Amino acid sequence: MTTPKILIIDDNPDIGQALRVLFTINGMASEQALSPAQGLEKLADGDIDLVIQDMNFSADTTSGQEGISLFHQIREMHPDLPIILITAWTALETAVELVKAGAADYLGKPWDDDKLMVTVRNLLKLGALQRAQREQRGYSQSKRRQLENEFDLCGLQFQSQSMYDLLRITTQVAHADVSVLITGPNGAGKEKIAEIVQANSSCKHGPFIKVNVGALPKDLVEAELFGAEAGAYTGISKRRTGRFELADGGTLFLDEIGNLSLDGQAKLLRVLETGEFERIGGSDTLKVKVRIISATNSDLKAAIAAGSFREDLYYRLNVIELALPALNQRRADILPLARYFLGDKLQLAPCAEQVLGQYEWPGNIRQLKNVMQRASLLCQDQLVKVADLGLPAEVVKAAVLSAEGGTPVPEPSAEDISQAIEEAGGVIADAARSLGLSRSALYRRLKKFELDN
Template identity: 35%
Template structure:
């Protein structure tokens, strides 16, 4: 494994040499500078994953150096060192992009922990940047949009599993973009120059599934007047994506398992064993663990498919991405339909942000396409949106309750539902975590 490159910028020679020696022994490739200008020169000559900067230095101080370093290398994670009396300055540095700060005198174990976390953050950012560049370069019409933590984790996993020729099970509700993830994995894999074949196991009758997947010989059945290749043969050398794998019958599961284990099969009506080299990606919106308990999905097939799993959260669980997706679809359908829609009116925007999106990203795309078509002016208004069916809610609060009491009871119910999670409760309530904590204190509520 390559050593992480670390730049130490400290004007005190004894402190600089102590840190350099310690971190070199801990496995880092350490460079050092006694002030801002030589540090910038090193940055221009080399690339660094990590930097450790003293805030108080003569000439160019740590804040100015931090700003210049982040412009040169946005992914470099910077930890600032500060004396006890300059915590405010350290907080200001974090606002400027520093990963974290440590107090002097330096607690070396605390420093190691922070450097490890900073290195992990750098790795994720670098992976996601690489993935984004590769996706934009290889297929412009399929883009994974999102800045939420959940989507960033998905992107990070894609970049890691793409190079490995292993099976991946993609989980998520309908419309969350499971095929998009499969295409991204294929596009970044060594098989990207070969075919990507997508097939929905629920799109055709069970009686035709075997012939569609494995092909058939002439005369295999009444209308088989010629030999036909199945999806496995078509995808040979590339990637086969089997969507809705949870809908496959028990008998077909046995045949799929054999192909996964041997990469061999016979066409329907044929005797010749055909060998293929195919990477298998699958997806489902069903609970396969429950189907295993119900004995409708084979354990051995599940473990074969689920070497790596990627979960795509529903759109209602990543509302931070809704406006990004809206902007993306506006640009897409403006270009396709020759329109110049600039955005949405505030009431229309509020509806889309607060809607529960049972159809997920696919439903949102359809809504924006409709809005672009129907908009009379250069913005989409409420009248251009479909009539949304909101989830039914029981009005189980007595009408005699005050608003404060109703709010208290609702917060209490949400806390119970999330098992006391402040973060999840705040997301469900649509408020900041600090606001929720204040209201819990006001109403005497405690997280379980």
């Protein structure tokens, strides 16, 4: 394992010596730069994991402007490098601004060794985790870009590995002239998967006809699917063209196929087997070439066992099954979808992102879209907060409520603290605020739970 390396930028050699001894005792490598220029040189030359920088370098200077300038130069060179600010002249206003700009912590001299080491260890652990995540994310993004470049994904927003795997299969079978059955819960995006199959099929330039067969009244199923001649039944004065005829040369998407009546199933099976049908009231046999994609949220095997779905029809429809996971089983997709539904002009507050990621989404993508539409109407200053989401109170953690000025928080657990630090990017001040604690109170709990090891 590589020993982490810390750069100390301080014009006082004694400060550097004290910190280097502290880090050596704790198994960490460090070196000192005595000026901002020297510090920037060392950053350019070496592999630095964390920076501790002073705020004032010239004699009799206490404004902190030199430190502010140095901080922004480092941040420009290394956007993700954790930076701890340290000074004898602590200005709260300056601290708040720099923490907002990405500083990990802001400590006064003399510092508390235990508190400093807690912060350093957390930042180094988080940095290692983030590097690993970036590497994995970079690999995943590369695969996603390759998929997007090779196929038409119809604007689908996703980040999860499970969706990548599903789309890989979807695009692989799309060109084959076989029936596809898409299974998954309501609102999970089955119609979008159907669109992707059609968009990458050999009949992509043909018509794409959609029909919710489960919503059709029993006496209209045949007319809706196969059409009817004028006068075939009361109220029809001219020929009605059926969905199969409209889809000739293209794709017919039969949604909620599990709700189709047994009589409708029998009629559907015939046309799937022969490609032939007659309009109601007509004698001419029509022949069509149609790619069938069907979808259901029902357990069709259980329906077959119960006698409510034909086994022969099931195997006609299910040459290839594409099983779409529920949104709560692919949580990496939640925030990309939420941001997509919000558009470019609105942003999610960190606490809102936390709640969105934790919620179970029983209504899947359809529910998420509705929630984001509501939030876009209620939010102020183009920032969506927890209250704008309108989600059930039980899904909003006490820590998040506290961060947004809500109810008092209970004593946080070790897991709560670890999660808060991770979500705050290792910034102790932000983690403490999200937990409803002072920074010193958070340090005490870190020691209590031995989270500084």
